[in-house]
Amino acid sequence: MTITTQAAVVESGGAPFTLVDVELDEPRADEVLVRMTAAGLCHTDLGVASGGLPFPLPGVLGHEGAGIVERVGPAVTSVVPGDHVLLSFTSCGSCRNCRGGHPAYCATWLPDNLIGGARRDGSATISRSGEPIGGHFFGQSSFARHAVADERSVVKVDSRSPLETLAPLGCGVQTGVGAVWNVLRPGPGSTVVVAGAGAVGLSAVMAAALTPAQRIVAVDVKPHRLDLARKLGATHVVDASLEDYAERIAELTGGAGCDGVIETTGNVTVLRQAVDSLAARGTAVVVGAPPFGTEVGLEVNGLLGGKHVVGITLGDSETQTFIPVLAEMVGDGRLPVPELVTTYDFADIQQAVEDVRSGVTIKPVLTFD
Incomplete structure (x- = not known):
């Protein structure tokens, strides 16, 4: 038995997202059927859609899903129908890194999440007119009105929480926050630099503002993003289109360099500058x-x-413990994620893509009727 739903399909690298009917496989023993209410759009989705990563197309992307559980497989114990959930990455749960609390470094992470397009046994979760298409993206493929998700991708949250605000916790927010709290762990008096003030970078700024860091420096080329970085906790900003990034960091630190820098742009020139700007024993x-x-x-x-x-x-987060904490902090205002979010109707997904590419929108979130 299959479930018919509407999904945003990318037919080939560089093609737009188009809404079409697809069929979902029945949830297996360790899977959950979720009716989507919101899904964040991330640069990783755009990278795959452009053909830059070897995910099988045509396919359904989306990896910051949020919705309501409709059905669970017989082995699922963490959620029941009616639960409100966020969707994040999947993992095997049994390798050394998973058992050690680092599922983002799961032994099967790459095929299970980013490039496989199917379950671990090769079976498809999504088909169209009887033919399998790429799915199981991050264990979910949430650019659809329904998703069959791995139980390990599913995180229960308070039913009173606005899911369109929490959806970005599945990837972008937990990435930026985790980079600060789980890796840098700034000490008193330290200087933290965030290169790139997009959704991940601004999430890192928010997280750094909740640490004893003395200086939080946001670097970008778009003034409106730097203005928002100040609002979210940056003590200094650098417009890299007008001033030299490395020179400015040296000036702010009396020539010592920064203690930590988070490079979010994917630009190798910026990465080199980031490493060069570090103080002795600093971390990029x-x-x-x-x-x-x-x-x-x-x-x-x-x-x-x-x-x-x-x-x-x-x-480097363990989703079942980390995401609920982030959700609670968003709810009480300590992590002002709503400042990043612009909502779009699911039918307007291509407009959301264009707006994030142009920099008009920082974190688009698709909403479903």
Whole structure:
């Protein structure tokens, strides 16, 4: 038995999102059928849709889903029909990193989430006119009115919470917040730099504002984003289109450099500047993801002062414990995520894509009737 629903399908790399009817497979023992009420649009979705990552197309993307559980498989224990849930990445639950509380580094993370397009056994969760298409994106494929999600992708939240506000916690917000809280962990008097004031970067700014960091520096080329960064807690901003990023950091720190920098742009020139701007024993957290195979040149002797360069996925968070905390903090106003969100009707997904590409919108969230 299959479930017919409407989804936004990308037919091929560079093609637009188009709304068509698709069929969902019945939820298996460890899967959950969710009626979507909201889904965030992320740069990773755009990267896959452009053909920049080897996800099988035609397919259904979306990995910041939020909705209401309609049906659960017989082995599911964490949620029941009627629960309000957020959807995030999936993981195997049994490898060393999953057992150690680091499921974002699951042994099967890449095929299960980003490039596989199907369940681990190769079976499809989504088909069209009887033919399988790419699905199971981050264990969910939430650009659809219904999604069959892995139980490990599903996180229960308070039914009173506005899901259109919480949807971005599934990826962008937890990535930025986790980069600060789980990796940098700024101490008193430290200087934290956030390169790129998009949804991930601004989430990092919010998180840094809740730490003892003395200086929080946001770097971008769009004045309206820098204005918002100040509102969210940045103590200083750098318009990289007008002033030299590295020189400004040196000036702010008396030549010492910053203690931590979060690079969200995926631009290798900015990444090199980030590493060069570090103080001795400082840490650069690499969040932005350029196309596979991209390399960056670093001055080796510059690293010998104890500098750290750390890549991170999804904030190195354990979703079942981390996301509910973030949801509660959004609810009480300590994480002002609503400042980032612009909502769009699901039918207007292509307009949302164009607005985020142009920089008009920071975090588009699609809403479903």
